[in-house]
Amino acid sequence: MSDRLVQLSANLEKVLGKRALSIETALGEVTVVVAADTYLESAMLLRDEPSLAFEQLIDLCGVDYQDFGDGSWSGQRFGVVSHLLSIQHNWRLRVRVFALDDSYPLVASITPVWNSANWFEREAFDLFGILFEGHDDLRRILTDYGFIGHPFRKDFPISGNVEMRYDPELKRVVYQPVTIEAREITPRIVREEQYGGPA
Template sequence: MHTTHLENLTKSLRGVLGEKLIGTHLRYDELTINVHADDIFTVSKMLRDNPMFSFDTLIDLCGIDYLMYGDELSEKNNFRNRRFAVIYHLLSIDRNHRLRVRVLAENNDFPVVDSITDIWPVANWFEREAFDLYGIVFTYHPDLRRILTDYGFIGNPFRKDFPITGYVEMRYDAEQKRVIYQPVTIEPREITPLVIREANYGDCES
């Protein structure tokens, strides 16, 4: 029954969104649609305002880096060589259905997607998080700045090519009497586990 409901929702989305809908993916009773980055604001407004959908709630918004994902995404969805995506999870309380929307940024070097804060204000901090962690820029965002890392942080820590050690480290300098940043310093060391055994460990009782 649930699958039939999602199949009907898919047909309705195709009829209303038309060419703005690049593709659909129904799996494990979850429906995902793909749209162009340039259309996300218009599509979001249609999904919220059209009474057939009434997606009044944005549950979540997150970024994704497909750098090491492989070619499966590109081949199935004609998104060849696209690296960064934004995923939107929508809920219609009135119609009791959910939807996942995926948008891939056009430019890998400078990923840009329009903000949807004017449609769902809760997207504000979600978009700031994706900007901070993935470097995805949301145009028309009212206050796009880092939200989890420090103001002087270099890079975007959720990108697949971001080094585990980071680029810089922070410490307090007693001479300058302030916090400073410096290149990461890691001293190589050999760790030998300490093993303690009982005196008669392994002996069989007679």
């Protein structure tokens, strides 16, 4: 591990204290997991503390950890992962926070800290159903407003719940139950009547 990563880990431990549930270094990157109830406060410290100075949020995404690690995952189901950049110190950081309630995933919005989180948080809400407390405009961003469910959740059906089509008689878009029929695709070269017989 490089001296820079050791220094970053030490700075994180000193600044965040008990707010940091874990600090790990792997593959040349540092990841810190922060407690959900201190997420916004931790984000402010990461930005404002001169020894860290993470001025820029590069990315933020939701994650569904259901069945993660071939079912060995025992933590919370929904998490939010952010990637930060300190231009001043020229280092990067991954921040993870887990929603405390799987049935109502809620974490604080970090848009007051980095306004670039706005559309990223909307995307995580739209695709995973993660709610961001304090977000000024939390609404769908990729799916349409009539969409039911959150399509990146691992328990969401692959074919979806509804499909939409344009109805020329009504002259508008209508929603209807999915009409895709399940089928088994068998390669043309494998035929039961020829299986195991003479060539």
